[in-house]
Amino acid sequence: MDLRDARVLLTGASRGLGAAMAREFAARGSHLVLVARSQGPLRALADEVGGTALVADLAEPHQRDGLVARAEAADGRPVDVLVNNAGLVEVGPLAEASAESLARQLAVDLAAPAELIRQALPGMLARGRGHLVTVSSLQSTTPTPGCTAYGASKAALSQLQAILRLELAGTPVRTTLVSPGPVATDLWDDLEGSSYLQPFFRRLRRLGVVATVDPVDLARSVVDAVERDRRHVRAPRRAAGLLWFNEAPRRLVELALRGVRFDE
Numbered sequence: 001m002d003l004r005d006a007r008v009l010l011t012g013a014s015r016g017l018g019a020a021m022a023r024e025f026a027a028r029g030s031h032l033v034l035v036a037r038s039q040g041p042l043r044a045l046a047d048e049v050g051g052t053a054l055v056a057d058l059a060e061p062h063q064r065d066g067l068v069a070r071a072e073a074a075d076g077r078p079v080d081v082l083v084n085n086a087g088l089v090e091v092g093p094l095a096e097a098s099a100e101s102l103a104r105q106l107a108v109d110l111a112a113p114a115e116l117i118r119q120a121l122p123g124m125l126a127r128g129r130g131h132l133v134t135v136s137s138l139q140s141t142t143p144t145p146g147c148t149a150y151g152a153s154k155a156a157l158s159q160l161q162a163i164l165r166l167e168l169a170g171t172p173v174r175t176t177l178v179s180p181g182p183v184a185t186d187l188w189d190d191l192e193g194s195s196y197l198q199p200f201f202r203r204l205r206r207l208g209v210v211a212t213v214d215p216v217d218l219a220r221s222v223v224d225a226v227e228r229d230r231r232h233v234r235a236p237r238r239a240a241g242l243l244w245f246n247e248a249p250r251r252l253v254e255l256a257l258r259g260v261r262f263d264e
């Protein structure tokens with residue numbers, strides 16, 4: 001998609017990967033509507049990139065309701081690119097999690113992205129233009145103890161995106177799945193700092209398999225992928241093989257169903 005003057009709705013924009021992607025989209029001429037809870041950082045970034053801040057808690061169903069319509073009303077233009085980036089992990093074994101924590105993670109990590117896609121898609125299909133970016137994780141395929149709701153949500157998001165690709169075959173709406181390993185942001189600091197995960201990280205370090213990705217580099221790869229209609233962004237490179245194993249059955253089904261339309 002040509003990103004000059006494109007309208008991008010980006011969740012989880014107040015820091016980390018989301019803030020880096022906002023700057024990268026803006027550098028390519030896109031106009032942004034930024035969503036998160038933290039009003040101060042969100043407004044400051046909106047001022048910096050010349051976009052609009054929409055403060056919302058995506059864990060709250062009533063704040064998700066009509067969010068795409070509110071973004072379009074605030075901006076005066078339809079959404080061309082929806083980036084579902086907001087994510088939340090609260091580390092600990094499921095046996096010790098509160099009902100609220102479990103529900104909050106499933107809401108932010110799974111229900112919110114699915115709901116925003118549901119809201120954005122009809123308009124994109126009607127206008128014949130749209131791109132859906134879904135930020136999943138390497139944890140969609142590699143299990144991490146203490147991250148039950150998060151990892152399960154990311155696995156579901158990756159499958160959601162694969163099914164969506166079948167539903168969208170033959171339409172002009174494109175998708176990009178982002179599956180990063182560790183990215184140097186607050187979320188990663190929280191994982192690394194968690195006492196529950198220390199034995200996990202000790203073992204991974206001994207095996208020499210932990211490599212962090214710079215959020216600015218990853219943001220550039222994601223925005224490149226939207227510009228060039230690429231379906232998958234994987235980082236770091238050394239983790240790509242693991243993701244390929246998981247993707248293989250999805251690719252096979254896509255191949256088997258090539259040319260089949262489901263909207264007739």
Ligand SMILES: NC(=O)c1ccc[n+]([C@@H]2O[C@H](COP(=O)([O-])OP(=O)(O)OC[C@H]3O[C@@H](n4cnc5c(N)ncnc54)[C@H](OP(=O)(O)O)[C@@H]3O)[C@@H](O)[C@H]2O)c1
Nearest residue numbers: 012014016017036037038057058086087137182183185187
């Ligand atoms: N960092 C990693 O190692 C890593 C690896 C793989 C995938 N990812 C994924 O990358 C994405 C970005 O994460 P990050 O690393 O940039 O984490 P981060 O620095 O913690 O940022 C998370 C973003 O999500 C927003 N968010 C969290 N809860 C929210 C809620 N209830 N309502 C609205 N917004 C909410 C936060 O904003 P507020 O707190 O202001 O609401 C923040 O802008 C996530 O989907 C994450 O799962 C990260």
